[in-house]
Amino acid sequence: MAMATASLYYTASLPKKSLLKQSPLHFPGACVVRSAFSSLKITTSSSSSSSPPTVVVAATSAVEAEPQTAAAAPAKVLPFRVGHGFDLHRLEPGYPLIIGGINIPHDRGCEAHSDGDVLLHCVVDAILGALGLPDIGQIFPDTDPKWKGAASSVFMKEAVRLMHEAGYELGNLDATLILQRPKVSPHKEAIRSNLCKLLGADPSVVNLKAKTHEKVDSLGENRSIAAHTVVLLMRK
Numbered sequence: 567m568a569m570a571t572a573s574l575y576y577t578a579s580l581p582k583k584s585l586l587k588q589s590p591l592h593f594p595g596a597c598v599v600r601s602a603f604s605s606l607k608i609t610t611s612s613s614s615s616s617s618p619p620t621v622v623v624a625a626t627s628a629v630e631a632e633p634q635t636a637a638a639a640p641a642k643v644l645p646f647r648v649g650h651g652f653d654l655h656r657l658e659p660g661y662p663l664i665i666g667g668i669n670i671p672h673d674r675g676c677e678a679h680s681d682g683d684v685l686l687h688c689v690v691d692a693i694l695g696a697l698g699l700p701d702i703g704q705i706f707p708d709t710d711p712k713w714k715g716a717a718s719s720v721f722m723k724e725a726v727r728l729m730h731e732a733g734y735e736l737g738n739l740d741a742t743l744i745l746q747r748p749k750v751s752p753h754k755e756a757i758r759s760n761l762c763k764l765l766g767a768d769p770s771v772v773n774l775k776a777k778t779h780e781k782v783d784s785l786g787e788n789r790s791i792a793a794h795t796v797v798l799l800m801r802k
């Protein structure tokens with residue numbers, strides 16, 4: 567049985583054009599469709615095996631409608647938006663280790679389609695998440711040869727562009743790197759400085775922490791590297 571989670575819903579395979587126009591986060595091209603969907607809850611109906619499944623889209627924020635109940639109220643243009651990013655890469659010999667756009671000397675690096683910059687990838691995902699957009703893998707798919715070996719600064723620039731286009735600026739960012747080796751401290755300021763440059767942000771709002779994984783699991787055994795990031799975006 568189809569389930570609607572709000573009092574306003576419609577049945578469709580694509581969002582109506584008017585929905586896109588009224589979406590508070592309006593991006594060009596494919597992102598328009600994705601941003602509209604990202605604000606919707608989708609459930610499928612399987613009540614009949616003889617008919618194709620019906621997609622019921624329950625509007626929670628992107629549809630502008632007469633506010634009859636709290637659940638059907640149109641989306642608010644929020645003064646703040648929070649986003650979280652996480653990324654992990656396998657470490658293999660024969661690859662450079664690039665963190666935050668800085669080449670760090672090590673006996674191994676990240677095996678990835680792009681340059682495998684775990685920190686920039688998770689910062690990008692945090693910004694995209696705050697904007698209610700799809701994740702980095704959907705916007706820059708690793709099946710696209712265009713991104714093979716790409717510097718992750720390209721993804722950062724696009725995320726920052728989307729942030730400004732949506733009318734937001736960085737409030738602050740807090741990132742945590744997790745790796746057993748090498749020590750990050752000698753490179754921390756270079757990484758943070760490059761992050762500030764890519765974000766166009768003051769150093770006082772960009773924080774970087776690093777920790778080991780206590781020699782346990784792949785992270786602690788120098789077989790992988792991970793990062794978490796939280797961002798706060800502020801309406802300009």
Ligand SMILES: [Zn+2]
Binds near residue numbers: 653
């Ligand atoms: Zn990544």
